[in-house]
Amino acid sequence: MRSVFFLSLRQLAATVSVIAIGGFALAEPQHGIAMYGDPQLPPDFVSLPYANPDAPKGGRIVTGEVGSFDSLNPHIRKGSTPWQLRFLGSESLMGRSYDEPFTLYGLLAESVETGPNREWAEFTLREEARFSDGSPVTVEDVMWSYETLGTVGHPRYHGVWGKIAGMEQTGPRSIRFTFTEEDRELALLVGMRPILKKAQWEDADFAESGLDVIPISSAPYVIDDFEAGRFVSLRRNPDYWGRDLPFMRGQANLDEIRMEFFGDGTAMFEAFKAGILNSNREFNAEKWETQYQFPAIDSGDVVKSVLPHERPSGITGFVMNTRRDVFKDWRVRDAMLHAFNFEYINETMTGSAQPRITSYYSNSILGMRPGPAEGRVREFLEPFAADLLPGTLEGYELPKGDGSARNRANIAKAMDLMEQAGWTVQDGTMKNAAGQRFTFEIVLSSGSAEEQSIIDLYVEALKRMGIEPTVTAIDSAQYKEREAKFDFDMTYYRRGLSLSPGNEQRLYWGCDAAATEGSGNYMGMCSPAAEAMIDRLLTSESRDDFLAAVRALDRVLTAGRYVIPIYQWNISRIAHAKELKFPEKLPIYGDWIGWQPDVWWYEE
Template sequence: MTRVNRAGLLGFRLSAVLAVLAATASAEPMHGIAMYGDPALPPDFVSLPQVNPDAPKVGSYRWGESGSFDSFNPFVTKGRPALGISTLTVETLMGRNYDEPFSLYGLLAESIDTDAGRTYVEFTLRPEARFSDGTPVTVADVMWSMETLGTEGNPRYAAAWKKIASMEQTGERSVRFTFNTEDRELPLILGLRPVLKKAQWEGKDFAEATMEVPIGSGPYTLASSELGVQVTYRRNPDWWGKDLPFNRGLWNFDEIRYDYFANPQATFEAFKAGQLSAYREANVAKWLSSYDFPAIQSGEIVKAEIPHGRPSGIEGFAMNTRRPLFADWRVREALILAFNFEFINQTLNGGLLPRIPSYFGNSFLGMEPGTPATGRELELLEPFRADLPPGAIEGYALPVSDGTQANRRNIRAATALLEEAGWTVGSDGALKNAAGEPFSFEILLVTGQDEMASVAEVYIEALKALGISARLNKVDDAQYKERTSAYDFDVTHYIRSLSLSPGNEQLLYWGSASATEPGTRNWMGVNSAAVDAMIAAMLESPDAEGFIAATRALDRVLTSGRYVIPIWYSDRSRLAYSAKLRYPERIPLYGDWTGFLPDTWWQAEQ
């Protein structure tokens, strides 16, 4: 049985979002904060709108994951961290409501204070906040966590730390951060920083991967683990925050366990055998054809389609522009032309999934493909006109094939672009440059990425029509992480989920400073002054309209930059799960995303 629930989503409209974003911001201590205006929930809210506040606290939940782990420190670059550590055992000053574009409410902090220009932020801790060992969460812990994460942690923490001019304790339970940069998102970013216990790390190298479990203040503690096999968490009966309105209806399982498998197929087989509680299916054709096994027929497992209102994000094959081979936009456009999306989509998905049109497609933040920039978008882009790739201002849309395997029209267009870029087909049928070097590259995937491997194989065959020699290389997840962190690849599978509140993380995804720094998420090597300027405009915008214009302009520059060969997206998640499990009637704005499964789910009482 398929359960489709659109409550809380069909009523979502841009006008409603703008009404929230345009509200007048308060400049006094509050229970919450929004990117623009005031948060939607009042100070006396009793629970988040997308939870069942009366959900029973019983049962267990098991999830399968491909790969392995060798660290319990998810806050640094080294190692492959175990799932759940950050989410289940560690808390932040503020918690996010995923039924709003970007609003936070007090978690470890009872209040937040900032001014109209957001030149500073001050948090006041709750007096009852405790780590799992019973010791209080202090201002010293907050200050140490902020500085250590910003200087020794994963690069994703560094950008915000560099924007802090000063950090000072202003009271027994209060801490203030003053900023040196105009950035409206900074108070929210700091509100979402994990708070760790300072005393635990004294005399230790925080930047190293470790199997020592961080002492956190979250709802769960680690119960058991087997290196690379499983990690199990048990709900802490003494959790200090169990009675907070923000937490009511969340974290309802007594036990949460993550099992690791060699590949997605092994994970799926374990789910079919009843070893796992739920499975998220990314292949729509498989969803329609492979879910007729006995547990489905008996009703032990049910299916659900969970809609969402978030952007499409970007997924596909990323081209590493640090490699001279992919430095020319004409080459990248030729490779996009050779990717026969319509044929591949029909072959693998029955043609049922739409193509990703742009990074912020499927949302009001996305550009309008093929149309020229106007108004505020044009004003933002105009200073960079001479350096922008073709289509950024005039309008760019992904090429469409005729759906046949030959893809002749696009192959001809690709050939012409390659010739302009200095690549011609020699007498041996191989595409070569003026130095006689062949056009050859590797597509890097993780072992077990069967669907993407199928896409790559079709693509590799199509590239032969251009005289291009491409090869597929599948490696284990440890080698894959090492190579992508060092940008040691030609082309690889790339996926970045994007929210309705893009901000500082965009610098890590495609800011110029992240193009050369190892371990960032800018795998393509985007190095564009226009991209940096659009992100800055997003962060500095005093109103929602300017923020939307800057995001759309950023979308134009990234999409016309032709860094990724996009594949498809879905406006819903497809979940199969044990009939014993339940989830709330109201689906949050973000759907099946962070904050949904297992956060809001529960097990029916027997």
């Protein structure tokens, strides 16, 4: 394994503290912007600290995905798109550094300026910024992109658009956004929206674009070739306008980024073993130890890299849809958690090698602390005490089994909880007083072998309670459609979370998102306490208040019993061709969005 440099939690906390001490307002145009204080890198920085400015250009990376796609526009609600295109297929005014909790540096924009309280933010475009067709990126393109994405684009863009009171051109290359409310993060969020070419869409329906239109962007990669549902190939643009920017030095090193699509994970893994793919992330610890023993590994042509990180675990597991009557009662959800025999499932699936997710922000400084809520966390939550579920203030832990297949104690507890909620076993079947059977549908994407295996074990446990759910496995396109419409009782759920939670939290847990199709609020929760904690983390003016708000939110989410968590990935496991290299220094986010295609290089 390669030696890597990695910040400790203590170092990260110290870094955030130092940032928090700095002033908040930017008095003049700056090269970057941070959530608190000033960016760590000076205006004359050479490259991002986790990029190799001397990395050679060339080579290719080929990765696999399970599923299919029917659109090349990742910015609309309709259709299924290769998820990587959202990050590789466009650029924004500012670019993010994944070695700082939330800091942006100039990309399409050469500078950013904000009002004293960040009530507005003004960006000045670089004169040299160009789209891949050679045309300049203009203020008109920026304004069109924001309005289009904010109105007919994917719902992820609507929240920020709703908080923009106005945008105006303030110079030949400058644009100012004025905000409707106090929210420190908005100045950063407007800097991260994709900028698209207005002229391309003048005679086309942006919201309905599928495979017939390849979006033009200013990004270093352009879509070079594709076959519907089979593969997408992106080629590095040799005329990319920003190749000499400090932010881009050591990035976009590979000549080709290719994504191959497969019907299931088994076929994808066999393609990797056969050399069709040259990089593969492995999420199963037992498989990593037992099945990565093939000729290319033995010869050294493929190497195994283990990469740590300090970002939140996020939440991965099976979400219960509270829009459905079957899961409205928290006691029923609690029963489902007790019936889920994690210790036995973890031993079966990973040889007990993976630690369990204990809360949404576990594995990070933002995670809730064990035991009763104290200090500022309790102070923030107490106004909502009457509506908080048991355990939020007192302390909550996930049910723990004894590791045996029968899980007797937890099954007994689950039965008791169901009885409290009005359900008992009658003639071998769980029913209510009216004789209605308790059942629900678990919707999965076909080809997801690991999820299916976990659910098979779970269903066997539920049968012992007189509950026999329906398990429906459908193709990725159908699954995407049902998922977007919240057309499920229970489904697989994975929500990555960052060290800098902000407005996106409303899309995940907010009341408005619960009623918005396509949002991340799969569970349909609407919690005044969660809404208030999101407000606090967005308006906190000190690190202590910010941490307390996130830890309080973590308590509300975890004690809400909305998701049955499985294991977390507190390290990344990537098997890759020996020619694919990465820098010795890892960002604090580790193997995060874009890190591999952004800073890896190919070297014979």
